[in-house]
Amino acid sequence: MQADSSLWNRCVSELRAELPEQQFNTWIRPLQAIESEQTLKLLAPNRFVVDWLQQHHIERILQLVNASGGNVEVIVEVGSRESGSISAAPGRLSGRVNQAPRIESRLNPSFTFANFVEGKSNQLARAAASQVGENPGKSYNPLFIYGGVGLGKTHLMQSIGNAMLARDPGARVSYVHSERFVGDMVRGLQHNTISDFKRSYRTLDALLIDDIQFFAGKERSQEEFFHTFNALLEGQRQIVLTCDRYPKEVSGLEERLKSRFGWGLTVAIEPPELETSVAILMSKAAAEGIGLPEEVAFFIAKRIRSNVRELEGALRRVVANSRFTGRPINLEFAKEALRDLLAMQDRLVSIENIQKTVAEYFKLRVADLLSKRRSRSVARPRQIAMALAKDLTSHSLPEIGDAFGGRDHTTVLHGCRRVAALRESDKRVDEDYLNLLRTLTG
Amino acid sequence: MSQLALPLKLQDHAVFESFWPAGNDALVAYLRELVAGGTAAGCWLWGQASTGKTHLLQAVCARLGSASIYLPLRELVDTSPELLEGLASRACICVDDIDAAAGRPGWEIGLFRLWNAAVEAGSMLVVAAVAPPRECGFELPDLLSRLGHLPAFHLLPLGEDERPRALQLRASHRGLELPDETARYLLKRSRRDMTSLYELLDRLDSEALKAQRRLTIPFVRDVIGAHAGC
Numbered sequence: 001m002q003a004d005s006s007l008w009n010r011c012v013s014e015l016r017a018e019l020p021e022q023q024f025n026t027w028i029r030p031l032q033a034i035e036s037e038q039t040l041k042l043l044a045p046n047r048f049v050v051d052w053l054q055q056h057h058i059e060r061i062l063q064l065v066n067a068s069g070g071n072v073e074v075i076v077e078v079g080s081r082e083s084g085s086i087s088a089a090p091g092r093l094s095g096r097v098n099q100a101p102r103i104e105s106r107l108n109p110s111f112t113f114a115n116f117v118e119g120k121s122n123q124l125a126r127a128a129a130s131q132v133g134e135n136p137g138k139s140y141n142p143l144f145i146y147g148g149v150g151l152g153k154t155h156l157m158q159s160i161g162n163a164m165l166a167r168d169p170g171a172r173v174s175y176v177h178s179e180r181f182v183g184d185m186v187r188g189l190q191h192n193t194i195s196d197f198k199r200s201y202r203t204l205d206a207l208l209i210d211d212i213q214f215f216a217g218k219e220r221s222q223e224e225f226f227h228t229f230n231a232l233l234e235g236q237r238q239i240v241l242t243c244d245r246y247p248k249e250v251s252g253l254e255e256r257l258k259s260r261f262g263w264g265l266t267v268a269i270e271p272p273e274l275e276t277s278v279a280i281l282m283s284k285a286a287a288e289g290i291g292l293p294e295e296v297a298f299f300i301a302k303r304i305r306s307n308v309r310e311l312e313g314a315l316r317r318v319v320a321n322s323r324f325t326g327r328p329i330n331l332e333f334a335k336e337a338l339r340d341l342l343a344m345q346d347r348l349v350s351i352e353n354i355q356k357t358v359a360e361y362f363k364l365r366v367a368d369l370l371s372k373r374r375s376r377s378v379a380r381p382r383q384i385a386m387a388l389a390k391d392l393t394s395h396s397l398p399e400i401g402d403a404f405g406g407r408d409h410t411t412v413l414h415g416c417r418r419v420a421a422l423r424e425s426d427k428r429v430d431e432d433y434l435n436l437l438r439t440l441t442g
Numbered sequence: 443m444s445q446l447a448l449p450l451k452l453q454d455h456a457v458f459e460s461f462w463p464a465g466n467d468a469l470v471a472y473l474r475e476l477v478a479g480g481t482a483a484g485c486w487l488w489g490q491a492s493t494g495k496t497h498l499l500q501a502v503c504a505r506l507g508s509a510s511i512y513l514p515l516r517e518l519v520d521t522s523p524e525l526l527e528g529l530a531s532r533a534c535i536c537v538d539d540i541d542a543a544a545g546r547p548g549w550e551i552g553l554f555r556l557w558n559a560a561v562e563a564g565s566m567l568v569v570a571a572v573a574p575p576r577e578c579g580f581e582l583p584d585l586l587s588r589l590g591h592l593p594a595f596h597l598l599p600l601g602e603d604e605r606p607r608a609l610q611l612r613a614s615h616r617g618l619e620l621p622d623e624t625a626r627y628l629l630k631r632s633r634r635d636m637t638s639l640y641e642l643l644d645r646l647d648s649e650a651l652k653a654q655r656r657l658t659i660p661f662v663r664d665v666i667g668a669h670a671g672c
Contacts, residue, residue, distance in 0.1 A: 021456060021500055022496070022500070022512065022514050022517075025500055025503045025536075026512050026514065026518075029503055029507065029510065029512070030508055030510065030511035030532055045529045045532055046524070046525070046526075046528035048524045048527070049525070078528065106562060108561075149583045149584050149587035150587035150588075150591075179554070179555055211584065244584070306587070306590070309587045309588060310576075312591055313486075313590050313591045313593055313594060316593035317594060320468060320472045320593055320595075321468045324467065324468040325468055340596035341594055344576070344577050
């Protein structure tokens with residue numbers, strides 16, 4: 001058997017000339033051929049592609065094969081040559097009898113505590129995760145980490161797994177996204193291998209399940225997870241969960257699960273403060289051997305406020321431009337590289353949008369924010385709106401003052417300073433500010 | 443009687459060599475490195491219509507062969523998101539018009555699963571859209587934040603001076619000689635977006651083969667005139 005066949009290559013050449021290029025790239029190019037004297041096996045990435053080929057292209061493929069003079073059977077099935085896995089043969093999990101099938105750790109070794117940048121926003125979560133990594137099953141079980149998207153929950157969770165493996169390479173640790181847990185379970189039911197599925201999960205030393213909000217509404221998966229959860233906890237095995245919100249707030253999740261999630265420790269990760277974002281960028285750049293001036297890191301961090309993933313995406317963009325133009329990274333260069341991206345963002349986050357969002361949040365009218373009223377119920381939201389306008393837009397202070405009913409730029413400055421001070425001293429003001437920031441930056 | 447055009451013209455597939463990179467050099471260099479086995483996880487390229495997004499995605503596929511798959515999502519969103527299952531088995535998944543999936547929950551969750559599977563398998567996503575991720579209208583925050591992880595490149599449209607040169611490069615890949623004055627003539631007498639210009643080049647190629655003529659201004663004028671009269 002040879003890896004790729006000249007017969008298939010000849011067919012590909014013909015099909016390439018006959019089909020529009022888009023169709024060729026979508027349906028023909030991804031096929032991987034394995035040929036023997038009697039068969040030409042074409043491996044497609046999924047069932048949908050197999051069906052499409054059967055409906056639209058198989059006749060022509062057969063014609064071409066026959067025209068090549070070969071008396072060859074053509075088989076199209078799901079599979080991939082690289083991985084050697086062909087899903088037409090499911091249930092390969094089954095190993096030796098009485099031994100639980102081992103599931104992969106799926107841990108990304110690059111997620112460690114050492115390269116997790118700590119700040120006020122994630123301090124508690126990091127400390128708890130570190131404890132769990134050192135004493136799995138004993139300190140906080142389950143550990144429930146919640147927070148918005150792209151803030152480092154997966155990084156912390158996988159750091160726990162990697163720390164466990166570093167101390168005990170034989171530990172059975174598995175990181176799994178809840179979507180995959182559901183998928184594995186469904187496959188187990190379909191292929192009659194559910195007992196393998198159960199044993200593989202229930203015999204782990206640590207189970208790390210990401211984004212459990214995706215369990216919402218999936219009753220059978222919740223049921224299975226409930227039993228897995230109980231089995232692991234009884235055996236003093238560690239469970240770590242992440243979610244985009246506080247467990248009680250996830251709708252579509254059974255109460256018994258919600259209450260169990262609260263048995264251990266529940267910790268939040270907040271969006272990083274500016275300084276932490278800067279530290280994250282500097283750390284990422286250092287890890288890749290890139291000299292990133294601090295003012296550039298401040299510029300990126302100030303403009304990309306939504307989450308860490310997007311922060312990293314912007315950094316990569318700047319670095320790519322620098323590499324391929326040979327120019328050093330400085331503030332001007334970074335502004336140029338990100339100009340279009342930020343211009344689009346600016347169009348979304350306008351002062352008007354901020355005023356509207358803040359007014360809605362505090363149940364006021366925009367006209368109140370622009371009015372002369374100085375009662376605290378109006379003045380405080382107005383100051384918050386001004387601070388957000390300063391942080392999220394490129395408008396000058398006089399422009400912001402003008403947009404808020406023709407106020408002086410010193411009034412804007414005072415408002416911004418007041419909000420900064422209140423965020424330090426009053427937790428509610430800080431929460432309001434962060435909620436609004438999240439809303440405005442997605 | 444005019445000669446019938448046989449399908450024997452030189453192949454003009456979308457490859458990096460037939461893309462005029464003016465203003466987009468960093469993006470093209472980045473993609474070339476990506477397909478050469480670079481460590482980057484992928485790329486988000488965005489820009490208005492007719493800037494070459496599809497060409498570049500297909501150039502990536504042309505380099506990677508059966509390790510890649512190309513998905514023109516705008517044409518596929520009326521099928522099923524099941525199409526996305528298992529695609530992470532290919533080293534590179536090129537998704538064109540990914541914004542067509544925005545606001546369609548089945549496709550958004552399908553792309554989210556594809557992303558997770560690709561990360562796990564070490565595959566990369568090269569995607570194209572009309573705007574950066576945040577401006578595409580995706581509703582699943584988990585998907586949106588992941589897409590934001592890709593470095594986003596704005597594909598700039600070609601300037602007036604660059605268009606004839608891009609056309610000449612494309613012509614030369616078909617084995618055609620497109621003189622400067624003819625290229626300039628085309629820019630003045632037809633729609634100036636690159637998609638229309640390349641389509642016109644297709645027609646000229648075919649007509650030149652039939653008539654056994656070179657791409658002179660009189661010949662091009664006749665072809666455009668004949669078409670306008672149809």
